């Protein structure tokens with residue numbers, strides 16, 4: 001939370017928050033981010049459980065992450081990989097905004113940690129990654145790029161939705177299309193945004209990011225889900241050194257990066273394809289889905305097979 005520490009709203013279990021629609025009682029803190037926190041809450045009347053995201057209202061803050069989140073969820077409506085908005089509001093006296101949304105299950109980062117080798121099986125990794133890219137494609141279709149794709153920002157659904165992957169956290173998403181649905185003119189220089197480990201090369205270099213850059217982060221996410229040795233730059237903290245390592249992984253370190261995987265032909269093709277894309281290009285998502293399916297088949301699996309956590313029967 002760094003300099004935002006003093007923004008901590010710190011709702012204790014039992015705290016009641018009322019809107020014009022309903023009263024919610026906090027059951028548990030689900031996670032804390034740079035701008036606020038997410039709680040599991042219960043509608044006092046219906047007893048239904050939801051997730052509530054809260055953000056401190058600050059004059060000094062130029063961009064509200066929660067406002068961006070609400071704008072995107074409203075725009076996408078009932079998209080398959082997106083949580084539904086249940087309620088939202090502003091508490092002027094207490095000085096915070098809140099968003100009540102559909103409750104989902106564990107994040108991919110948490111699900112991965114529960115595995116013996118801390119990674120998913122090859123088939124689950126590819127299947128999950130396909131859904132992660134579908135979510136990203138839907139966002140791109142609506143003119144936004146996410147800019148912070150990582151396993152923490154995706155989660156599986158609860159109960160009957162265990163096989164469905166949801167995309168979370170649009171706090172630093174950016175519109176890349178203008179009001180006429182044309183690509184915005186790229187800015188000359190852009191500040192670093194997002195998470196170093198999953199950042200695309202363009203982000204390291206301070207150049208404008210487009211849909212293909214989300215795809216590059218998505219590719220790192222895919223590798224992070226399946227590589228037992230992890231991403232080659234996982235232990236490097238200096239941004240420039242991470243950039244150097246990511247570039248070396250296009251050349252000499254490429255084979256070592258993918259070592260241990262049962263099948264790499266299609267994954268190499270996907271990376272080659274993403275690396276060839278320019279800011280202005282339209283991504284051929286279907287090509288990537290096809291490659292993922294072929295990689296699964298080549299390794300003797302099926303992309304829509306039950307996921308590791310479905311077989312183990314735990315998502316709560």
Ligand SMILES: Nc1ncnc2c1ncn2[C@@H]1O[C@H](COP(=O)(O)OP(=O)(O)OP(=O)(O)O)[C@@H](O)[C@H]1O
Nearest residue numbers: 030031032033034036038051102103104107168169
């Ligand atoms: N709808 C939801 N249902 C269940 N858990 C959720 C939901 N939304 C978010 N979470 C959980 O809450 C935690 C924080 O969520 P999120 O990343 O959206 O918040 P954030 O404050 O924007 O975080 P950061 O600033 O670190 O990106 C995550 O662990 C996530 O799994």
